[in-house]
Amino acid sequence: MAKYIVKRILFGLLTAFLVATLTFFIMNLVPGGPFLSEKAVTPQAQAAMEAKYGLDKPLFQQYLTYMGDLLHGDLGDSLKKRGFTVNRIIAERFPVSARIGGFAILLAFCAGVPLGSVAAYKRSKMVDNIIIVFSTAGIAIPSFLSSTLLLYFLSTQWGMLPSLFNLNNPQSYIMPVIALALYPMCYIARLMRSSMLDVIGQDYMRTARAKGVSTTSSIFKHALRNAILPVVTYLGPLMASLMTGSFIVEKIFTIPGLGHEFVGAITSRDYPLIMGTTIFLATFLITMNVVVDIVYVFVDPRIKLR
Amino acid sequence: MSEYLVNIQHERLSFFTPAGEVKALNDVTIQMREGEVLGIVGESGSGKSVTAYSIMGLTAENGKIVGGSVEFNGHRIDQMTEKEMRKIRGKEVSIIFQDPMTSLNPVYTIGNQIGEAIRLHTDKKGDEVRKRTIALLQLVGINEPEKRIKQYPHELSGGMRQRIVIAMALACQPKLLIADEPTTALDVTIQAQILELMDDLKEVMNMGIIMITHDLGVVASMCDHIAVMYAGEIVEYGTTDDIFYHPRHEYTKGLIRSIPKFYEEAYERLVPIEGQPVDLLNPPKGCPFAPRCDSCMKICLSRKPERTEFSDEHYARCWLNEKAQFEEEAKGR
Numbered sequence: 001m002a003k004y005i006v007k008r009i010l011f012g013l014l015t016a017f018l019v020a021t022l023t024f025f026i027m028n029l030v031p032g033g034p035f036l037s038e039k040a041v042t043p044q045a046q047a048a049m050e051a052k053y054g055l056d057k058p059l060f061q062q063y064l065t066y067m068g069d070l071l072h073g074d075l076g077d078s079l080k081k082r083g084f085t086v087n088r089i090i091a092e093r094f095p096v097s098a099r100i101g102g103f104a105i106l107l108a109f110c111a112g113v114p115l116g117s118v119a120a121y122k123r124s125k126m127v128d129n130i131i132i133v134f135s136t137a138g139i140a141i142p143s144f145l146s147s148t149l150l151l152y153f154l155s156t157q158w159g160m161l162p163s164l165f166n167l168n169n170p171q172s173y174i175m176p177v178i179a180l181a182l183y184p185m186c187y188i189a190r191l192m193r194s195s196m197l198d199v200i201g202q203d204y205m206r207t208a209r210a211k212g213v214s215t216t217s218s219i220f221k222h223a224l225r226n227a228i229l230p231v232v233t234y235l236g237p238l239m240a241s242l243m244t245g246s247f248i249v250e251k252i253f254t255i256p257g258l259g260h261e262f263v264g265a266i267t268s269r270d271y272p273l274i275m276g277t278t279i280f281l282a283t284f285l286i287t288m289n290v291v292v293d294i295v296y297v298f299v300d301p302r303i304k305l306r
Numbered sequence: 307m308s309e310y311l312v313n314i315q316h317e318r319l320s321f322f323t324p325a326g327e328v329k330a331l332n333d334v335t336i337q338m339r340e341g342e343v344l345g346i347v348g349e350s351g352s353g354k355s356v357t358a359y360s361i362m363g364l365t366a367e368n369g370k371i372v373g374g375s376v377e378f379n380g381h382r383i384d385q386m387t388e389k390e391m392r393k394i395r396g397k398e399v400s401i402i403f404q405d406p407m408t409s410l411n412p413v414y415t416i417g418n419q420i421g422e423a424i425r426l427h428t429d430k431k432g433d434e435v436r437k438r439t440i441a442l443l444q445l446v447g448i449n450e451p452e453k454r455i456k457q458y459p460h461e462l463s464g465g466m467r468q469r470i471v472i473a474m475a476l477a478c479q480p481k482l483l484i485a486d487e488p489t490t491a492l493d494v495t496i497q498a499q500i501l502e503l504m505d506d507l508k509e510v511m512n513m514g515i516i517m518i519t520h521d522l523g524v525v526a527s528m529c530d531h532i533a534v535m536y537a538g539e540i541v542e543y544g545t546t547d548d549i550f551y552h553p554r555h556e557y558t559k560g561l562i563r564s565i566p567k568f569y570e571e572a573y574e575r576l577v578p579i580e581g582q583p584v585d586l587l588n589p590p591k592g593c594p595f596a597p598r599c600d601s602c603m604k605i606c607l608s609r610k611p612e613r614t615e616f617s618d619e620h621y622a623r624c625w626l627n628e629k630a631q632f633e634e635e636a637k638g639r
Contacts, residue, residue, distance in 0.1 A: 030356045125402055203408035210403075211474065212363060212396035225413045301458045 001297065005290065012286040019282040020070065020275065024063055027274055034269045053079060055271075061130025066275065075279070076272035082267075086276035089261060094280070097245030104180035104242050105235070106107035108246040112185040114229065117219060118177040120200060120227075131189060138186030147179040147252040165255045176253045180246055184238050188231050195227040202226070229299060232254060236292035240285035244277075311379055311481060311514050312338040312361060319353075319360055319538075320371035328586045330356045330369065332538045338531075340481065342510065343515045345525030345546075348535035354518045357535070358484045360384075361516075362399050363391040379481055397427040400475035404487040406467035410459040416443075416470050417455025422479035442473040445510070447503060465496035469503065471497055476507065482514045487523060501528060522565055523633065526550060531619065534558045537584040537594035544620035554614070554622040556599045593625065601626055 035041060035049050050056045054065060069076060075086035102128045119131040154175060155163040162172045199205065200223060245259025258277065265273035296303045319331035338344050343435050348355040354441040359365050361378050363386065376383040379398050383391070404407040411419060411444050420442060421435045430438060436455070443451035444471040444543065459467055468488065473482055485504065489497035505528055508515055519525055533548040534542040534557065542555040553559045560579040567574065581598035584590060590597070606625050614627035 203403055203405060204411040206364070207403060207409045207471070207474075208411070210362060210395055210401045212392045212394070212426050214392060222411050222414075222594070226411070302412055302460050 001294075001305045003292070008290045012283075012290065016279060016283050020067070020279050021063070023275060023278045024066065025059070025257065027271060028059055030269070032269050034271060046174060051144065053077070053260065066272075075276035078270055078273050080268050080270045080273070086099050089273065090276060092176070093256060093258040094228060094244070094262050096167065096255060097172065097250070097259055098243040100176050100180065100257065101239070101242035101245065103173060103177045105184070105239055107181040108175060108184035108188055109231070109235070109239075111181075112188025113192050113224075113228070115185075115189040117227070118192055119189065119193045119204050120196035121215075121219065123197060128193075131193070135186035135189045138182050139190070141182070143179055143183065143246065144248050144252065146182050147175070147249055150175045150179055151252065163253075165253045167256075172253075176249050176255060178238055179249050179253075180242055184234075184242070188234065191230045191234060192227065195230045199223045199227040223264065225299060229296070231290055232295055236288040237285060240288045244281050244284060309339070310337045310377070311340045311342070312336060312344075312516075313377040314357070314361070314374070315383075316374035317357070317360065317371060317376055319356060319365065319369060319371050321366065321369045323368060326587050328509065329589055330538050330586060331360070332589070333373075333374070334535075334538070334540055336533060336540070336543075338514055338516070341508075341512050341514055343517060343528035343529045344533065345443065345517045345519065345532040346535060347519060347522060347525055347532060349520055349583060352535040353538040354535045355486055356538075358401075358486065358516050358518055361482070362395055362401060363388070364395075364401070393427075396423050396475075396480075397478040398480055399482045399484065400478075400480040401484040401486060402468070402471050402475050402488045405491040406464055406471050407491065409471055410467055414458070414460055415455060416457055416459065416462070420470070420474045420477060421454075423474050427478045438477070439473075442477060442596065443470075445476070445507070446470070446473045448473070464492055465499065467507070468492060468496075470501055472500075472503065472507070476511060479511055480513055482516065483508075484518070485515045486518045487520070488517075490519070490521070497524075504528070522550075522561060534561070538586060539623065541624070542594065542618075542622040543626075544622075548616075548620040552616075552620075554616060554620070554627055555595075555624045556601055556626070557595045558622070593623070602631075 031048075033055070034053075035046050038199060041049075047056065054062060057065075060164045066076065073087075075090070078086055078089060081089065101177065102167075115131050115135070119128045122128045151163055154161045161174055162169060164172065165176065166172045205218060205222060208218045213222065245257040245262070247259045247263040249255070250257040250260040258280075262269075262277040262281070265277060297305055314334055314336040317331055317334045318329070319334075321328040321330055334353070334357055336344070336357065346357060348354045351624075356365060356369070358371075360371060360376055361383060365371075371384045374384075378394075381390075381394060386394075410416075414429075417436065417439050420439045424430055424435050424438050439455055440451040443454055445498060448454055448466065448469055454462075459470070462470065472488075483504075488504070489500050489584055492500060501524060504515065507513075515528075517525060517529055529546050532544065532546055533540045534549065534555065536557050542549065542553065542558045544552075544554075550562065553562055557579070560577075563577040564579060566576060579598060584594045590607070592605070592607040592609055593599070593611050596602045599606065603625055609625075611623045611625045611628060613623055614622045614631060615621045616627075
């Protein structure tokens, strides 16, 4: 297994390198530049700015410089947020996104798995139909709509929760977490339902029943561990996407998170910040996938990592 | 308590499906004493498994006993709740399923799965459970039991897994073991070993066995009595000798004819039973076997034959027997 993990890490590094290279060149192909939008900039001033950040050099040389810095863990300075390094921006913004994303994943998992299991056990009954309708709706409703509805009812109409996000106020976490968790929760419920239906029909479930195992125990002990693999697979990329922040939800609830920053960087052509957030996201995703592979081994003993 | 371990009287069981009521069992009567081995033989869909499962209350959700009674070890199974049934399952009656490859849970160790059966029905804990598990594994002929209890099903061969399944079934010394085609999924050499093991264990544990199979060779070597089932009915019942040497139902005769013969002429072709099994959604009015029967008479298509008893332990449901009896009576007069 150690050999496998080393191999995966090496492949991960290669992937991250490719992502960085592609992003660098594609980003520079996009017309426009970081200093174009500002008013009343003289050509001399613009040239001076470009010279300061090394943007006047040939593209390939810029690339080499950037990759050299990257090897030292230096993601460069933000072009737009003067005085901030990209490293600092990520270090400040990521924990905020990660915390909300983490709660959302917890909610999605803890609600989605039981919902799917119950639906499978009560298949074609009323409860099952309700869960199917609810989860289909949850998948279909875009997050800007669910966030707006939450804001409108819970905050504006009934005044139960604060509409503005505040790091130190736990109440203000509720709505963004729900808005973020809705889609994955419903998706997990559907995944769980179908894999649970498959497991329920297996012979070993009949063996368990013949042993005198109760229904509850047969669900939690015998079925759950077999049925949960697809959900584990889904959790890897899900963690990467939720914990690095959602642009829409962060925008609506004014959360100072990384997702917000990521999209902002693209629109303002803040080259180092685009690079930094992209590489960070890619690395995070790759790591999560390796973690998922390792978790597999603990869930299903038949899986061997080679 | 009745003198019988299993006493099924006129059981009728139906599955209620969207297509309609499937009458899986029609008037099944079985009586079995303690320590006896009963073979139930029949083709797929004849109701042999359903009969045995109904003793454990293990029929699928849409299956219901719609008539008659099922009694096991003094319990009226047809009147018990699921919760009451759970206390009996795995303790007083156990089952071995057909395919050992799929009947063990792949994500738990052997020790865990056998131990579960012990923990569910006894007060044993911790090390006691482990000791009992090891003893059971030794009983079913598994070498290095200490090592095996930490292994997962996929690390064992088919024959070994079936032994594990048997060990699990025997965990609480049941009075009755139901073996649902226990050797069908195994290699021929392993089949013999498993049958031999079951035969030995029957003596050691003094338990009754219901052997469900479509292989007459299996029942011949082990069973005291044989019930031949067709379309949800027992068409012939008797001792093993009765069934093999004096079969009285055309279907039983057909089954025996279809056994490959080793010692006769090598070029002899097997004799199959032609035709298709009955559609239990629309069972025929007369004898269910009539459409496939070589000796079918007019009455067979319109009326169901009653039981013709040849001795206390041997009966068949076939109009030919009635006819023969009638003719004999006429002669005597």
